Structure formats: C-alpha cells, structure tokens
Amino acid sequence: MIAIHALLREGVTHIEVTGHERGPGQVGDEGRVCAAVTAITRTATLGLLAVAEEYPDLVSINLTEE
Numbered sequence: 001m002i003a004i005h006a007l008l009r010e011g012v013t014h015i016e017v018t019g020h021e022r023g024p025g026q027v028g029d030e031g032r033v034c035a036a037v038t039a040i041t042r043t044a045t046l047g048l049l050a051v052a053e054e055y056p057d058l059v060s061i062n063l064t065e066e
Contacts, residue, residue: 002037017041 002021007014021034045063052059 002034004037015041 002017002019005014005016005018017037021031048059048061049063052061
C-alpha cells in the first residue's frame with residue numbers, strides 16, 4: 001500500500017509518500033502505480049530544485065538521500 005499524507009494550511013504544504021505497491025493478482029502490472037507515484041513526486045521535486053536554483057535568495061531546498 002502506498003500512503004500519501006498531505007498537510008495544507010496557509011504558508012505550509014507538507015507531503016509525505018511512504019510504502020510500496022503490493023497486492024495479489026498484479027502479475028504483469030506490478031509496480032505501475034508505484035512508478036507513477038514516484039515519477040510525479042520526483043518530477044515535482046526537480047521542478048522545485050530548478051526554482052531554487054533560479055531564485056536562491058527567495059527559495060531554499062534541502063534534500064536528503066538515504
């Protein structure tokens with residue numbers, strides 16, 4: 001199960017994506033949903049990196065890879 005937790009309030013947006021796609025009967029399709037969720041979240045992150053690079057005085061980003 002992929003779990004997405006989002007907090008949206010004025011001045012704060014927090015999104016956390018955890019888990020992995022699992023389930024019976026997914027032969028041939030296994031991993032498609034996980035790949036889609038990963039592609040969307042990583043593309044958004046790359047976009048934010050680009051904005052931070054363009055406007056370093058206005059936007060900072062801290063990424064941690066484990």
